Amino acid sequence: MNTRANTPAIVLLSGGLDSATVCAMALEKGHRVYALSFNYGQRHGIELIAAAKLAHVMGVEDHMIADLDLAKVTRSALTGQLEVPKHDSIEDMSGDIGDKIPDTYVPARNILFITIAAARAEAVGASDIYLGINALDYSGYPDCRPEFIEAMQHTLNVGTKQGVEGNPFTLHAPLIHMTKAEIIREGTRLGVDYSLTRSCYDPDENGLACGHCDSCLLRKRGFTRAGIPDPTQYA
Amino acid sequence: MNTRANTPAIVLLSGGLDSATVCAMALEKGHRVYALSFNYGQRHGIELIAAAKLAHVMGVEDHMIADLDLAKVTRSALTGQLEVPKHDSIEDMSGDIGDKIPDTYVPARNILFITIAAARAEAVGASDIYLGINALDYSGYPDCRPEFIEAMQHTLNVGTKQGVEGNPFTLHAPLIHMTKAEIIREGTRLGVDYSLTRSCYDPDENGLACGHCDSCLLRKRGFTRAGIPDPTQYA
Numbered sequence: 318m319n320t321r322a323n324t325p326a327i328v329l330l331s332g333g334l335d336s337a338t339v340c341a342m343a344l345e346k347g348h349r350v351y352a353l354s355f356n357y358g359q360r361h362g363i364e365l366i367a368a369a370k371l372a373h374v375m376g377v378e379d380h381m382i383a384d385l386d387l388a389k390v391t392r393s394a395l396t397g398q399l400e401v402p403k404h405d406s407i408e409d410m411s412g413d414i415g416d417k418i419p420d421t422y423v424p425a426r427n428i429l430f431i432t433i434a435a436a437r438a439e440a441v442g443a444s445d446i447y448l449g450i451n452a453l454d455y456s457g458y459p460d461c462r463p464e465f466i467e468a469m470q471h472t473l474n475v476g477t478k479q480g481v482e483g484n485p486f487t488l489h490a491p492l493i494h495m496t497k498a499e500i501i502r503e504g505t506r507l508g509v510d511y512s513l514t515r516s517c518y519d520p521d522e523n524g525l526a527c528g529h530c531d532s533c534l535l536r537k538r539g540f541t542r543a544g545i546p547d548p549t550q551y552a
Numbered sequence: 553m554n555t556r557a558n559t560p561a562i563v564l565l566s567g568g569l570d571s572a573t574v575c576a577m578a579l580e581k582g583h584r585v586y587a588l589s590f591n592y593g594q595r596h597g598i599e600l601i602a603a604a605k606l607a608h609v610m611g612v613e614d615h616m617i618a619d620l621d622l623a624k625v626t627r628s629a630l631t632g633q634l635e636v637p638k639h640d641s642i643e644d645m646s647g648d649i650g651d652k653i654p655d656t657y658v659p660a661r662n663i664l665f666i667t668i669a670a671a672r673a674e675a676v677g678a679s680d681i682y683l684g685i686n687a688l689d690y691s692g693y694p695d696c697r698p699e700f701i702e703a704m705q706h707t708l709n710v711g712t713k714q715g716v717e718g719n720p721f722t723l724h725a726p727l728i729h730m731t732k733a734e735i736i737r738e739g740t741r742l743g744v745d746y747s748l749t750r751s752c753y754d755p756d757e758n759g760l761a762c763g764h765c766d767s768c769l770l771r772k773r774g775f776t777r778a779g780i781p782d783p784t785q786y787a
Contacts, residue, residue, distance in 0.1 A: 385620065424674040428667045428711050432660050464645040468710045472703040476695040478664050505712040 322347035325443040327434045328378070330354050332367030334514045334536060335449035335492055337502035340375055342491055343447045345507055350377040351441050353434055357385040357426070363524045367515040376511060379441075383433055405529065427460035431469055435486055439479045444486050451492040451500065466490055497539030505545055512548035525552035557582035560678040562669045565589050565643050566613070567602030569749045569771060570684035570727055573739035575610055577726055578682045580742055585612040588669055592620040592661070598759045602750040609745060614676075618668055640764065662695035666704055670721055674714045679721050686735065688725040701725055732774025740780055747783035760787035 326348035328340045343350050354368040365382055372380035427450070434446045450461045459465060470488045474480035492500050504511065516536045517526035526533050528551040540547035561583035563575045589603040600617055607615035625786050662685070667683045685696045692701060705723045709715035727735050739746065751771045752761035761768050763786040775782035 424671040424714075425667050425708070425712050426671075428707060429664065429671070432663045432667055436659040436661075436664070459713060461714040462710070465707070465711040468703070468707040472663060472700070473660070475697070475703050476700040477660050478694060479659075483696045493768045 324350060324445065325349045325351055325438075325494060326440050326445040326447060327438045327441075327443050328352050328377070328447040329430055329434055329449065330372060331379075332364035332369075332371060332514060333449065333516045333532075334497075334504070334511060334539075335451055335500060336368075337371050337375075337509050337511070337514045338500050338507070339447045339449045339489075339492060340371065340377065341504055341507035341509045343489075344375060344377070345444075346427075350375075351380075351437065351443060352377045352380040353430075353437055354380070354382045355385050355430055355433070356382055357423070363520050364515045366524075367513055370513050376512060381437070383437075385429065385433075392449055398542065399470060410529045425460070427458075427465070428469060431488065431505065433481075435473045438486065439477060442516070444479070444484050446486060446488050448490045449492055449499075450490045451495055460524070463490075466493075496542070497535055498542035501539050501543040501545055505543075516549075521552045523552075525550050527552055557596075557639055558584060559680065560584045560586055560613070560673075560676050561682060562673045562676075562678050563612070563682040564585050564665055564669055564684065565603045565607060566684065567599035567604075567606060567749060568684065568751045568767075569732075569739070569746060569774075570686055570706050570735060571603075572606050572610075572684075572744050572746070572749045573742070574682045574684045574724075574727060575606065575612065576739055576744045577721075577743035578680075578724075579610060579612070583680065585610075585614075585676060586672065587612045587615040588672055589615070589617045590620050590668070590677040591617055592658070598755050599750045599758075602748055605748050606745075609748060616672065618672075620664065620668075627682045629749075660695070661695075662700070663704060666723065667708070670708045670712055670714075673714060673721065679714070679719050681721060681723050683723060683725045684727060685725045686730055686732075698725075698728060701728075731777070732770055733777035736774050736778040736780055740778075758787075760785050762787055 319525065326343050328336070328343050328350050330336045330340055330352040331354060338350060338351060352368070352372045355364055356362070356365055369380060431446065431448065438444065438446055450466070466488050470486060474485045480486060493505070501511070515526070516532045518530040518532050519527045521527065526549050528537070537547060556711060561578050563571070563578050563585050565571045565575055565587040566589065575585060575587060579784060587603070587607045589600055591597070591600055604615060666681065666683070673679065673681055685701070703725050705721060709720045730738070736746070750761070751767045753765040753767050754762045756762065761784050763772070771784065
């Protein structure tokens with residue numbers, strides 16, 4: 318019997334490939350899933366529609382979209398203040414990964430998202446929070462590294478009522494050491510419909526993926542390496 | 553010469569007595585102050601008008617009010633889901649302080665506010681963030697304790713670009729070990745006009761302080777003990 322069965326859990330559901338996979342993993346553990354998405358002024362607002370569809374199709378308990386006015390306080394390619402970098406192929410891009418923090422970095426984004434997830438968790442009585450963070454991200458984004466997850470979990474547990482009153486939060490990042498291909502294989506096994514997910518940082522007006530941003534290139538290669546057909550519609 | 557002179561700093565300015573005092577302290581150090589307030593669905597929204605007036609009168613570089621939809625994700629007396637506790641006198645209230653976390657606790661509020669302050673700091677090139685947290689608060693709220701401040705600072709410095717690229721954030725909580733009376737004396741020395749500040753958790757429709765919530769009671773006693781006339785208008 319699964320000890321997690323029927324306990325509530327928060328899943329950060331962006332509408333992308335990784336978070337959809339994590340959502341399927343939390344559901345497989347038997348959690349009642351409270352999915353949480355953020356409208357933070359992202360260019361790729363279409364991912365919120367994807368998140369809503371995924372939440373419905375996957376059968377979560379609840380899906381909430383929280384509004385965050387990040388574009389007002391900060392600057393990033395993802396919120397429209399900088400350009401989204403584009404490349405002809407993943408080889409052109411690979412110099413970027415790990416070398417420096419990309420322009421698509423959104424200051425303090427994951428700290429903010431995880432914190433709101435914890436506030437939501439306190440409200441619904443959940444102590445498990447699932448995150449779609451993975452290794453390909455943490456090479457570039459400081460807030461995707463295991464070291465960060467650990468610091469964040471500690472902060473939640475000293476800085477919230479639930480944490481200090483003996484029902485501490487656990488941050489789960491089950492994809493953290495998986496490659497994109499491994500994630501896609503695992504999600505496929507769990508029945509995730511990847512045609513509903515959106516990864517592109519800069520989709521066109523019809524919502525079609527650009528095929529050339531870092532996120533599209535990593536996604537394409539993931540499907541190729543997993544040996545699974547890519548259901549994504551590219552512009 | 554002051555080494556902080558002319559460097560930017562973020563000050564979390566709620567419009568209350570404590571944050572106004574901290575703002576004066578940051579200005580005295582010579583910082584260019586970027587004040588930041590939050591519209592998080594608080595009952596006492598009038599504090600935002602107070603914050604705007606204070607920012608103007610005190611001569612800060614910039615004042616931003618960020619919107620946060622906390623009432624949607626969580627529950628607290630301050631966001632209207634629970635009642636604000638009232639007492640006839642501070643003696644009736646003192647049993648509350650330190651014994652348990654009060655209903656006015658807002659889940660993860662300070663983590664969220666400090667995180668957005670860090671995002672704002674990254675945008676304006678600041679590494680100093682000033683907080684009005686003090687001893688009377690940290691007896692009841694987990695996110696007002698020195699242990700929390702330390703954990704939070706570490707999280708920011710492993711989880712943000714600015715932190716990992718060698719320009720780490722410092723969280724300043726200069727009031728943390730001061731009594732309310734000491735804070736009022738220090739602010740008075742620095743010329744803070746406390747008649748512009750608002751502390752009440754549950755003001756009436758004309759914006760007058762209730763005089764009976766924890767915040768009003770602590771404020772009243774602070775002025776009495778400081779031997780300084782209380783300029784607050786009570787209902």
